[in-house]
Amino acid sequence: MSAPPRQKRLTPADIASLKGKRPIVSLTAYTTPIARLLDPHCDLLLVGDSLGMVLYGLDSTVSVTMDMMIAHGQAVLRGVNRATVIVDLPFGSYQESKEQAFRNAARIMKETGCDGIKLEGGEEMAETVAFLTARGVPVLGHVGLMPQMVNTSGGYRSKGHSEAEAAKIHRDAAAIGEAGAFAIVIEGTVEPVARSISQALACPTIGIGASPACDGQILVSDDMLGLFNEFKPRFVKHYAELAGVISKAAEDYAQEVTQRQFPAAEHTFQPRGKR
Template sequence: MSSHTLSVKRLTAPEIRARKGKTPLVCLTAYTTPVAEILDEACDILLVGDSLGMVVHGLPSTIGVTMEMMILHGQAVMRGAKKAFVVIDMPFGSYESSPEQAFQNAVRLLKETGAQAVKVESGPTVHETIAYLTQRGIPVMGHVGLRPQAVNVDGGFKAKGRTAKERDIALQEARDSAQAGAFAIVVEGVAADLAGIITAEVDVPTIGIGASSQCDGQILVTDDMLGLFDWSPKFVRRYASLREQIREAALSYARDVASRDFPAQQETYFTK
């Protein structure tokens, strides 16, 4: 039997959509090949999020992320992921002006990375873009609630759904996204009751981030979950403390170099 026959089958958009109301979807962000390879075993979905602008490149928000950055990291993730369904964020400015602009950029993202779907943040006309893309063969994941790309309009990263108007907007945008053809919807930074209502109202899986366990799945920024930053949002549970472990490893290395304990004999080449 050839190695191709034994290869793992990658999850598909219809399979993700079919998980509505069933075993919760496990999702994390990925930006590099080795991390994608590690996460692939545990995850149903890997998101190449535009959060990479802040997490990897140290930008103050996601606004400065470019198509070229998304493509570079998308290619890296696809080299490491074998099983998980890979979604790539459309960066700010790449889809808002028209459905035609969105289609051209989505095609480029999928062609140049090999990712299986794109994600767009919600807005008054985004459902029209979702419909335009899905009708042309591009799977789309929606995103309602807190919108990182709207940080300048909102005045910061603020939770949504605390007023009646915000609740109505988030719910309607979720409905519109599902009706337009989105196969799943990220619900970010909303109260538990609103997350429950959205999940009950739409017929596609909801993936929560700061939106309670009532959603059909969960996603976190991997670097937050691994404890690589001093601060993380309220909704993050730290499953590791890698920042401190990396710091201690670097200090141990520095001590060994300074004392000439590294490299030792077993780490040194000798003439035969």
């Protein structure tokens, strides 16, 4: 009996075609087990450089390396059958030149099997986006609050409050859309600006801390699952409170171990023939 055919994964073109039809469902994923759990419910899984902060305890995404992104991209692809998988280009891997961006994007796609890459930037990155898309690299753009620019942008603050800032985000999104991005993430941007950008662009927008009028939404999965209690951004909704569940499980385990209640007889191996 032959194995059932593997389900065809969604492509970046499929994601682009969802504009005006239904909202795009996106989450981050960094590991195989989590990817397997999220995959049936998501159109797009992003292996974000947020893994530097979420998994490695770094202060920002700036220290994330190509090797880190590739290792986690490979892990996520092992757990995916349905969703489009996009991997972030980390800081310093694409800003120098469009040729550098292509080399590193091609490496990520070859070594992970992902469907495309994401990069941050607006007007200044439009030429790079056009260069990549013309050479077979699907690009997910990212405008508004850009975490890789945290050291020059004044920190993690919402964007678009002034007329000049709002106009700049509009220009950034338009430039990246015209350059050929299949979709654009809008992060940490005041609602009216994100809404008007979403209405103006031909490609879909995916909001995080932006507008419900965006063509889709994305959250860091660990935030969505309530794994962090010390800080909850305004734009995050906890759909579970797993931090408390994990802490209580560890407490129960520690108590049973110290009281020699675990492992019990049913958790041990006995010599064959002995019951």
